Amino acid sequence: MAATFFGEVVKAPCRAGTEDEEEEEEERRETPEDREVRRQLAGKREVRLLRRQTKTSLEVSLLEKYPCSKFIIAIGNNAVAFLSSFVMNSGVWEEVGCAKLWNEWCRTTDTTHLSPTEAFCVFYHLKSNPSVFLCQCSCYVAEDQQYQWLEKVFGSCPRKNMQVTILTCRHVTDYKTSESTSSLHSPFLKALKTQNFKEPPCCSLLEQPNIVHDLPAAVMSYCQVWKIPAVLYLCYTDVMKLDLITVEAFKPLLSSRSLKGLVKNIPQSTEILKKLMTTNEIQSNIYT
Amino acid sequence: MASRYDRAITVFSPDGHLFQVEYAQEAVKKGSTAVGIRGANIVVLGVEKKSVAKLQDERTVRKICALDDHVCMAFAVSTAFTGLTADARVVINRARVECQSHKLTVEDPVTVEYITRFIATLKQKYTQSNGRRPFGISALIVGFDDDGIPRLYQTDPSGTYHAWKANAIGRSAKTVREFLEKNYTEDAIANDNEAIKLAIRALLEVVQSGGKNIELAIIRRNQPLKMFSAKEIELQVTEIEKEKEEAEKKKSKKIA
Numbered sequence: 370m371a372a373t374f375f376g377e378v379v380k381a382p383c384r385a386g387t388e389d390e391e392e393e394e395e396e397r398r399e400t401p402e403d404r405e406v407r408r409q410l411a412g413k414r415e416v417r418l419l420r421r422q423t424k425t426s427l428e429v430s431l432l433e434k435y436p437c438s439k440f441i442i443a444i445g446n447n448a449v450a451f452l453s454s455f456v457m458n459s460g461v462w463e464e465v466g467c468a469k470l471w472n473e474w475c476r477t478t479d480t481t482h483l484s485p486t487e488a489f490c491v492f493y494h495l496k497s498n499p500s501v502f503l504c505q506c507s508c509y510v511a512e513d514q515q516y517q518w519l520e521k522v523f524g525s526c527p528r529k530n531m532q533v534t535i536l537t538c539r540h541v542t543d544y545k546t547s548e549s550t551s552s553l554h555s556p557f558l559k560a561l562k563t564q565n566f567k568e569p570p571c572c573s574l575l576e577q578p579n580i581v582h583d584l585p586a587a588v589m590s591y592c593q594v595w596k597i598p599a600v601l602y603l604c605y606t607d608v609m610k611l612d613l614i615t616v617e618a619f620k621p622l623l624s625s626r627s628l629k630g631l632v633k634n635i636p637q638s639t640e641i642l643k644k645l646m647t648t649n650e651i652q653s654n655i656y657t
Numbered sequence: 658m659a660s661r662y663d664r665a666i667t668v669f670s671p672d673g674h675l676f677q678v679e680y681a682q683e684a685v686k687k688g689s690t691a692v693g694i695r696g697a698n699i700v701v702l703g704v705e706k707k708s709v710a711k712l713q714d715e716r717t718v719r720k721i722c723a724l725d726d727h728v729c730m731a732f733a734v735s736t737a738f739t740g741l742t743a744d745a746r747v748v749i750n751r752a753r754v755e756c757q758s759h760k761l762t763v764e765d766p767v768t769v770e771y772i773t774r775f776i777a778t779l780k781q782k783y784t785q786s787n788g789r790r791p792f793g794i795s796a797l798i799v800g801f802d803d804d805g806i807p808r809l810y811q812t813d814p815s816g817t818y819h820a821w822k823a824n825a826i827g828r829s830a831k832t833v834r835e836f837l838e839k840n841y842t843e844d845a846i847a848n849d850n851e852a853i854k855l856a857i858r859a860l861l862e863v864v865q866s867g868g869k870n871i872e873l874a875i876i877r878r879n880q881p882l883k884m885f886s887a888k889e890i891e892l893q894v895t896e897i898e899k900e901k902e903e904a905e906k907k908k909s910k911k912i913a
Contacts, residue, residue, distance in 0.1 A: 551831075554831070613865050614829070614863075655741060656742065657689065657738070
């Protein structure tokens with residue numbers, strides 16, 4: 370308990386911990402209904418990895434079933450648009466499966482009957498070289514679901530001879546720097562790599578004290594722990610919705626080893642990207 | 658730290674920031690680009706047009722608005738704003754009323770500086786009242802005064818205003834401003850047509866689909882506001898592209 374300047378008494382948090390009696394009481398208060406609610410909520414938030422043709426769940430993790438030498442993951446709409454226009458149009462990619470999940474950030478409320486168009490994380494492999502995998506993830510994977518996602522995609526004992534590349538975006542206001550923010554030329558790319566990634570990245574490394582969040586961070590941590598060479602390319606932008614300039618900021622990656630051989634026709638890809646922009650333009654009248 | 662001092666407009670943070678005002682400036686960056694250029698005898702306002710939905714009437718989606726039009730048409734004041742549409746509408750209405758009120762009271766039309774100061778004062782009031790948020794718009798205000806001198810002013814959500822020779826607001830404003838800093842010379846703006854071209858070239862740096870997404874308005878001394886039609890803009894754009902090609906040919910000849 371503490372007194373404020375105004376004479377009121379407020380309960381201050383105590384770092385000594387609560388008394389034992391209080392803890393026991395709380396446990397006894399959990400009813401079967403609480404347990405049932407918790408169980409249903411856990412079921413709702415389950416990450417399901419489904420095979421393409423049969424739409425049944427995979428028994429083992431995706432990369433255990435399909436061996437992979439190169440795994441490129443795009444997280445967020447701008448990264449997904451970049452891979453769609455530049456990489457997926459330069460080869461024949463076949464859908465292998467998809468990951469379906471629900472959390473508070475999803476727009477749909479029905480979790481059992483998600484339509485095919487709402488598959489949030491789609492996995493593809495290159496027909497001419499099936500060990501090259503691509504993941505297009507346009508949904509938000511919540512903290513409690515990231516571990517499940519990793520288990521179902523990478524498995525508990527991944528192979529070390531694959532290379533992982535992650536592309537994602539973050540708002541430039543999250544970028545901490547000692548220089549004046551007005552001199553920052555957004556969008557710009559920053560890279561973060563695991564210890565086993567030996568090649569030089571295509572842009573400068575992310576400086577401290579900046580950190581990576583959400584699913585990209587989970588994948589990088591996983592790769593670091595399992596000694597998998599992985600690199601994350603993070604684009605800091607001031608436009609989080611689908612934007613041509615932000616997507617084009619990923620262009621330096623076209624010359625990297627990760628995407629080498631996967632990109633063929635760049636002018637055509639730029640055209641496809643422009644078309645993607647116009648079809649996806651949401652008519653918002655709030656800003657003019 | 659920011660999260661403890663950024664909920665109320667009337668609270669300074671320990672390091673002297675008014676976060677709500679700074680966040681309002683972020684809202685401005687969500688609007689499409691607008692550029693203003695003050696020439697020797699002309700003022701130009703160019704904006705990036707937002708693509709309009711199929712069933713939407715284009716006439717109601719205007720970014721360039723006239724604030725006043727003098728009776729003898731000696732000058733006109735107009736503005737381009739960027740940011741929250743609804744906020745812009747409210748501010749423009751207040752500014753228009755003030756223009757007429759001034760004319761009736763002192764029998765003189767407003768000067769560009771006067772109306773800019775009025776808009777800026779209005780915006781500042783909303784950064785100091787409890788329960789209100791700042792206006793999420795920046796405006797470029799252009800016109801000629803009675804003395805025939807062209808003026809360009811810019812206001813922002815904090816309520817500051819400054820006179821500029823050329824400026825840009827909205828998304829990618831920094832890129833456009835850098836282009837203007839490189840290319841705004843006394844020669845470039847001496848000729849009216851050159852000033853118009855400079856505005857269009859500045860916008861083409863950031864506009865995604867070329868001339869058809871640009872809206873342009875000019876005011877010449879002693880003439881009313883003139884909005885360019887799509888055809889006229891296309892003409893200018895083709896001229897600019899021709900000039901670019903010729904400049905590149907010259908460069909390659911020099912190298913060769």
